[in-house]
Amino acid sequence: MFCCVVMSKDKNALSTSDAGTSLDVGTLQALEAIRELRSNATKMFDLLQQDQGGKDDGEEDNSALANAMSNLAHSIPDQIETLEKFITCFARQGSTFFHQNAGLLIRNDPADETHLYESILSSYNWIRRAREHAQWTFNFLNPMARRSQSKCLRKVFPPSFLQMNPTFMSNMLPFMQRQYPGLHITTIPRGRSTILLMVTVRQVPSLADPSRPPSKIFEAAVLWRGLQIEWANVKGPDESFYDDSGKLCLHRRSRYAIFRHVTDNVKGLIQQFNSSLTTFPMPQTVVRHFFSWLYYYRNVFAEPCCNCKKILKDNLPPSFREYRDSKMYVVHENCR
Structure with a gap:
């Protein structure tokens, strides 16, 4: 019995080796046939070119050329x-073939430069909000469609991001202004659960000259909908969110490149803030x-970069602050 098993294993091994050997031989023969076919086709085109260029030659040369072309015409088919x-001897591959270096082509190394994290987080946030709105609409319209069948309407609960204690912001904002000197917050009601916060960051008066008034560094407009930040915009000290007629013009970007970079960073923090709000x-x-992260921008023109140890690079101060780090990491946009 043992001898039979050994012999069967030897036969399987021999058949496998024979299959591999036959496959290699077939590959070499196919490559040789391709090489000969290309060589004969090249010769055929060369002879056709000679025939067109030498029509005035002798009959012997023309007969030799015709014989060579006829031989090639019979050999090519x-x-x-x-x-x-x-x-037909080659077996078809069952799955998709990937080269060993295909993984290097699939990788996306410059993810930070393309801001992929902020885009994915923003898409996820909007999908989550659309789902909550759809659930809220379903809970509101479903009892109305079955009013004749049901005796009482079910209670409609607002989405979670709209639920806010009225005293929460009124108690939180004065506390933040006392904790961070130079931070001034003004509230502008925009609806039932929407509040517009005008955040002004000023320089703290120095002890050497207390009579000098604090200078304005920047002003930010932050739109809150419940406990969720919908939108934010940052402008310079000499810019205003009001137009010439006295109306609010919140969506106009700043004239200065540094504050446009700060606005982009604030929007990136908003996505992280909204994603952490539901689970925190x-x-x-x-x-x-x-507010502490936004208040840290008061040193935007005085604090050097953590990488290059310079304040100015490409005529801009370091405008990036790390979102998830407890210690603020200040770098230029090109030093990240």
């Missing part, structure tokens, strides 16, 4: 038929982190 026979047990801690 035979070689094509031979190549087709070799091709204490929303006041997240709100405090947002």
